Amino acid sequence: MYLTKEEERIYDGEHGWANQICMKILVRLGELFSATRLIPISSAHISGVSYKTLGDAPAEFLERLADADGKARVKATLNPQSFDPEYLEKRLPKHIREKQFNILRQFEKMGFTQSLTCTPYYLEKPKRGSHLAWAESSAVVYANSVLGAWTNREGGPSALAAAIIGKTPDYGMHKAENRKPNILAKVETPLQNEAKFGALGIYLGKILEDNIPIIQGLKNVSEEKLKQLGAALATTGMVNMFHCDIHLEGGKMEKISVEAGDIKRTIEDLSTSSKTKPKLVFIGCPHCSLNEIRQIATLIRGKTVEAGTEFWVCTSRYVKKKAEDYVKKIEKSGGHVLTDMCTIVSWTEMLGIKTIMTNSAKTAYYAPTLNKVETVFAPLKQCLKTVLER
Ligand code: F3S
Numbered sequence: 275m276y277l278t279k280e281e282e283r284i285y286d287g288e289h290g291w292a293n294q295i296c297m298k299i300l301v302r303l304g305e306l307f308s309a310t311r312l313i314p315i316s317s318a319h320i321s322g323v324s325y326k327t328l329g330d331a332p333a334e335f336l337e338r339l340a341d342a343d344g345k346a347r348v349k350a351t352l353n354p355q356s357f358d359p360e361y362l363e364k365r366l367p368k369h370i371r372e373k374q375f376n377i378l379r380q381f382e383k384m385g386f387t388q389s390l391t392c393t394p395y396y397l398e399k400p401k402r403g404s405h406l407a408w409a410e411s412s413a414v415v416y417a418n419s420v421l422g423a424w425t426n427r428e429g430g431p432s433a434l435a436a437a438i439i440g441k442t443p444d445y446g447m448h449k450a451e452n453r454k455p456n457i458l459a460k461v462e463t464p465l466q467n468e469a470k471f472g473a474l475g476i477y478l479g480k481i482l483e484d485n486i487p488i489i490q491g492l493k494n495v496s497e498e499k500l501k502q503l504g505a506a507l508a509t510t511g512m513v514n515m516f517h518c519d520i521h522l523e524g525g526k527m528e529k530i531s532v533e534a535g536d537i538k539r540t541i542e543d544l545s546t547s548s549k550t551k552p553k554l555v556f557i558g559c560p561h562c563s564l565n566e567i568r569q570i571a572t573l574i575r576g577k578t579v580e581a582g583t584e585f586w587v588c589t590s591r592y593v594k595k596k597a598e599d600y601v602k603k604i605e606k607s608g609g610h611v612l613t614d615m616c617t618i619v620s621w622t623e624m625l626g627i628k629t630i631m632t633n634s635a636k637t638a639y640y641a642p643t644l645n646k647v648e649t650v651f652a653p654l655k656q657c658l659k660t661v662l663e664r
Contacts, residue, residue, distance in 0.1 A: 275301055275304045275305055275309055275310060275311065275312075275443070276310055276311045277301070277311075277312070281297065281312060281441075284297045284439070285297045285298065285301065290342060290343060291342045292339050292342035292343055292344030292345075292438065293344070293438065293439065295339070295435075296339075296344065296434070296435035296436075296438040296439050297435070297439055299431055299432060299435035300312060300432065300435050300436065300439055300441065300442065300443055301443075303432050303443050304443030304444075304445065307443060307445040307446060308445065309443035309444045309445040310444065311443075311444050312439070312441040312442065312443055312444065313405055313441060313442060313443075313444045313448060314405065314440060314441055315348055315404075315405050315406055315407045315436055315440065315441060315442050316348060316349070316400060316401070316404040316405065316406060317348055317349040317350065317351065317394075317398075317400060317404075317406050317407075317408075318346070318348055318349075318350040318351075318406070318407045318408065318428075318433050318434075318436045318437035319350070319351045319352075319353065319394050319406070319407075319408040319409060319410055319413055319433060320350060320351070320352050320353060320381070320386065320409055320430060320433045320434050320437065321353040321409035321410045321428075321429075321430050321433065322353070322409070322430030322431075323352045323353045323354065323355050323377065323378075323381070323390065324353075324354065324355050324356040324374070324616065324619035324620070325355070325356055325370065325373045325374040325377055326356045326619050326620065326621060327356075327619050328377060328430075330373075332430075333373065333376065333377050333380075336377060336380040336381070337376075337380050339380070339384065339434075339438075340380040340381075340383040340384050344384050344438050345384055345385050345438065346384055346385040346386055346437045346438060347437070347438060347439065347440030348437060348440045349387065349398070350385070350386045350387060350437035351386070351387050351389040351391070351394040351397065352378075352381055352386055352387065352388060352389050352390050352391075353390070353391070353392050353409070353410050353616070354390050354391060354392055354561070354588075354614055354615050354616035354619065355374055355377070355378065355390055355614055355615055355616075355619075356370070356374055356615060356616075356619050356620045356621060357370075357371075357374065357614075357615050357620055357621065358610075358612035358613060358614055358615045359613075359614055360612075361610050361612055362612065362615065362620065362621075362625070365624075365625060366621055366624060367624075370621065378390075384438070386437065389590060389591075389592070390590065390591070390613070390614035390615070391561045391589070391590035391591075391592070391593075391613075391614075392410050392412055392413055392559075392560045392561050392616065393413065393416075393501075393560050393561040393562075393563070393589075393590060393593075394408075394413060395413065395416060395417065395421060396561070396563055396564075396590060396592065396593055397590065397592045399421060400417060400421055400423040401423070402421065402422035402423065403422060403423070403424065404423050404424065405423075405424050405425070405442065405448055406423050406424065406425035407425060407426070407428050407432065407433050407436030407437070407442040408425045408427075408428060408433065409427070409428040409429060409430055409432075409433040411427055411505070411508035411509070412501070412504060412505035412508055412560045412636065413560070414426070414427045414428075414508065414514055415504030415505070415507055415508050415513065415514060415515060415516065416500070416501055416504050416505075416560075418447055418453070418514055418515035419500065419504055419515050419516045419517070419518075420497060420500050420501070420504070424447055424448050424453070425447055425448075425514075426442070426445070426446040426447045426448065426514065427447075427508070427512070427514050428442075446514075447514050447515065453486065453515060454486065455486045455487060455488040455517050455527070456485050456486055456527055456528075457482060457485045457486070457487045457488075457527055457528050457529075457530065458487065458488050458490065458527050458528070458529045458530070459478055459482075459487045459488070459489045459490070459529075459530045459532060460490050460491050460529060460530070460531050460532065461474065461489060461490065461491035461492055461532045462491060462531055462532060462533050462534070463532065463533060463534035463537060464493060465492065465493075465494075465499075465537065466494075466653075467499075467633075467653035467654070467655070468498060468499050468502045468633055468653060468654065469502075469541065469633050469635065469651060469652060469653040469654075470537055470541070470653075471492075471499040471500070471502045471503040471506075472502040472503065472505070472506045472633070472634060472635025472636070472638075473506070473537050473540040473541045473544065473635055473651075474489075474503055474506070474532060474537060474540075475502065475503045475504065475505065475506025475507040475508075475509070475510075475635060476506045476509060476510050476540050476544065476635045476639060477510075477532065477536050477537065477540045478507055478511070478513075478530070478532070479506060479507045479508065479509060479510030479511030479513055480510045480511060481511075481530060482507070482511045482513050482530075483511055483512055483513075484511070484512035484513065484514070485513070486513070486514075486515050486516065486517070487513070487516050487517070487530075488516075488517045488518070489503075489516055489517070489518045490518070491532075492518050495518065496565075497563070498563055498565060498566055500518070501560055501563075502560075502633075502634065502635065502636075503516070504516065505559070505560050505634070505635070505636045506635040506636055506639070509635070509636045509639050509640070510639065540635075541651060544635055544638040544639060544649065544651035545638070545649055545650050545651045545652075546642050546648045546649050547629050547648030547649060547650050551582075551583065551629075551660070552583065552629040552630055552631035552650050552660065553582075553583065553584065553626070553627045553628055553629050553630070554583070554584045554585075554586060554617075554622070554627045554629070554630045554631070555583060555584070555585045555586070555630075555631045555632070555657050555658075555660060555661040556586045556588070556617050556630055556631070556632045556634075556637065557570060557586070557587050557588070557632065557633055557634075557654060557657060558586070558587050558588030558589055558612075558617075558634075559588065559616070559617065559618065559632065559634035559636050559637040560634075560636075561588055561589045561590055561593070562587060562588065562589040562593065563589075563593065564593055564596050564597050566654075567587065567589060567593065567594075567597040567600045567601065567604070567611070568597065568600050569654070570587055570600070570604060570609075570654070570658070571597075571599075571600035571601075571603040571604050572600075573654070573655065573658050574603060574604060574607045574609070574658065574662065576603075576607070577607060577662040577663055577664075578607050578608050578662065578663050579607055579608030579609050579661055579662060579663070580661060580662065580663050583660075583661050584610070584627070585604075585607075585608065585609035585610065585661045586609070586610050586612050586617065587604055587609060587610070587611045587612070588611075588612050588613070588615060588616065588617065589611065589612075589613060590613060590614075591613045591614065594611055594613050597611075607662070609661075617630070617632075617637060617641075617645070618636075618637055618640050618641060618644050618645065619644075622645045622647060623645065623646055627645070627647060628647055628648065629647055629648045629649070629650065630645065630647045630648075630649055630650070631649070631650040631651075631652060631657055631660055631661075632649065632650075632651060632652075632657065633651075633652060633653050633654045633656075633657050635651065637649075638651035
């Protein structure tokens with residue numbers, strides 16, 4: 275891989291250990307994927323922020339990096355951590371809180387923005403055609419497919435290294451020839467709500483692997499429904515991008531048909547619980563947009579959350595602040611608008627949560643394993659019907 279003189283100096287350690295180790299990570303990655311050079315990025319987004327998934331050894335590595343003066347050279351945002359600083363923090367043991375806060379301190383020391391969200395694009399939309407180094411698969415698919423930015427699906431360490439060097443190896447989704455569709459998915463059934471878009475993603479992800487589909491037949495599309503679709507595609511597959519441009523022709527490529535039965539079976543499989551009353555109803559995977567919070571507040575219409583059930587709406591601090599009036603309505607009903615956290619990487623077991631109802635196909639897919647809960651998967655309106663008193 276070709277390195278500029280300056281990059282070589284970083285590689286040789288002339289700019290200190292932190293820069294050297296990050297450069298070595300990027301060069302190794304580039305060599306693995308036959309990249310010929312590094313290219314500048316306009317932002318990085320880091321996953322692996324929750325202490326629950328990170329653990330002690332990577333947290334110590336972060337500390338070493340921060341002590342060695344590692345500094346982000348580009349705008350660098352963080353994925354969610356393991357609890358909300360206002361509501362859940364009080365319910366968790368001190369040692370967990372301290373470990374988590376220590377991780378956040380290290381990132382802060384290195385100049386990372388404490389965004390703590392998996393929808394960093396609501397804070398600042400990357401420009402079309404800009405090169406990014408984003409981890410968090412749902413954000414990667416959204417950036418490539420909806421926003422027209424260019425990013426590979428980074429792992430936590432490579433996104434971190436890219437943030438510190440300000441560059442990423444030039445391969446994969448950074449090359450125009452790798453962004454073309456190579457498979458046609460025809461959706462032969464109407465998808466009336468966001469849960470069905472999520473189910474489509476789960477179904478297609480298993481078939482597509484790392485192919486790039488043109489998805490045809492989608493109606494009543496919104497950015498939020500595409501967010502659910504992309505998050506789910508990346509859950510069961512290595513898909514980094516989809517096209518749903520009706521003007522793109524499928525040509526001679528392989529075709530897949532998606533029928534009503536495929537969506538129905540996928541939805542059924544994502545519900546593992548027969549219980550009608552979940553302990554937690556959770557909306558906000560990926561983190562809610564302002565629109566989604568407005569929709570929830572409108573649908574609540576002054577009703578209250580049933581006693582014995584928790585209702586969490588997860589978003590970023592940024593969106594929560596913008597949604598102040600809607601947040602008041604949701605909280606008045608007994609719900610909690612939580613920021614900074616992801617339910618999947620939070621400590622739900624410690625909170626005694628055994629069943630989660632959600633409109634997110636990604637959460638429904640992961641929660642049985644990662645949270646050891648049963649799941650009920652349903653669209654937002656049904657989730658609200660369940661959690662609100664009649
Ligand atoms: Fe975001 Fe967690 Fe879902 S990081 S995409 S809320 S699994």
